[in-house]
Amino acid sequence: MAVADNPFSMSTMFNALPNPKGISGSIPPPGFAPRASATPLHAALFNLMTDGDGVSYFKEMISNSDKTELQRMASLLTSDSDYFMSIVTTKFGSRRVQKLLGKSDDVDAFFCAAILRRFLHITTDKYASYVTIRAMVVFDKVMKKALYERILYHALDLACDQHGCIALNDIITDADDPYYRDQLLELVASNALRLSNDASGNFVVQHVLTLYDSRCIHxxxxxxxxxxxxxSFKKYGSYIVEKLLEVEESMVVVVVELLGCDGDRLMRLARNEFGNFVVVKALRFTKMSRMDLFWGLVQKLMPFIRLLRRSHGSNIANILDSFRLRC
Known part of the structure; x- marks a missing residue:
């Protein structure tokens, strides 16, 4: 079929693109939209997908396109991995590809294959990662399964990336397959120490703890x-320990460790700019449900009350004072 006879009318699209800036459909700069953009049609589509002023035109074109036309558009967008990456790694390109997802299984099949080919690069990119997140919401079960398998394989890489960790958290939250959700939670739990000490991974541990899955927390x-x-001596690590203190079963694990350390180390933790919040929370939560553990902490901290007053631990000293007065 000749381009002119194409029901998607690519030539029509090329000629009809808004041209307020004198866009001629020339090929984007080398290295930005490589190889597949070597045709004027690819260049025109690149402009359509990434031009910040083309929002209304894009919406109108999509609303007037049937499934066959959208399928051909998806085919062209995904015809080359580098070309697809050059689009989805831009702010507007990512948003417009997300708009195309879920239109039909045939359209999604093209995008699913494209995402799988460059999965890690896409899902760790600031803008492209939202394409994967959206795909996990709208794709059918077969395509989701393929993506879930890739997510499990690269889960730790995603967790330890500044953008990948955000994508992984969203995917875990919205996971609608019980098997894969459990697999992801188990993977995070079994690697909790490594992730807790990672600048990005700790956010994943924090996030799964807020889901209050009892098995995962345990x-x-x-x-x-x-x-x-x-x-607890570290900023983000202390957040993780604080969250563990909010559930009784995991609270016991943390407090037993606090009670088992030597008094000097517990005192240093209580005076630390981050650790003092952990100790305060341990006191407050044990007081509500485990008085035996609470009094164990009070007795262990009481010898250091004067030192606590002259540090970040002054709030702990106030708690100890209130119970000493009652006694």
Missing amino acids: NIAVNLYGQCIEL
């Missing part, structure tokens, strides 16, 4: 036992 607590005090 597994994280078990895998972090013996490391909770060390984590």
Whole structure:
């Protein structure tokens, strides 16, 4: 079929593109939209997908396109991995590809294959990662399964990336397949120590703890036992330990570790700019449900009350004072 006879009318699209800036459909700069953009049609489509002023034209064109036309558009967009990457790694390109997802299974099949080919690069990119997130919401079960398998394979790489960790958190939250959701939670839990000490990975551990999956929380607590005090000295590590204190079962694991350390180390933790919040939370939560653990902490901290007053631990000293007065 000749281009002129194409029902998607690519030549029509090329000629009809808005041209307020004198866009001629010339090929984008070398290295930006390579190889597949070597035709004027690819260049025109590149402009359509990435031009910040072309929002209304894009919406109108998509609303007037039937499934066959959208399928041909998807085929052209995904005809070359580098070309596809050059589009989805831009702000507007990512948004417009997301708009095309879920239109039909035939259209999604092209995008699914393109995402799988460059999965890690796409899902760790600031803008392109949202294409994967959207795909996991709208794709059918077969395509989702293929993506889930790739996510599991690269989960730790995603977790330890500044953009990938955001994508992984969203994917875990919206996971609608119980098997893969459990697999992802188990993977995070079994690697809790490594992730907790990673600048991006700690956000994944924090996130899964907020899902309040009892099995996952238990597994994280078990895998972090013996490391909770060390984590509590760190900004983000202390957030993780604080979240463990919010659930009774994992709270016991943390407090037992606090009670098992020597008094000097507990005192240093209580005076630390981050650790003091962990100790305060341990006191407050044990007081509500485990008075035996609460009094154990009070007795261990009381000898250091004067030192606590002259540090970040002054809030702990106030708690100790209130109970000393009652006694």
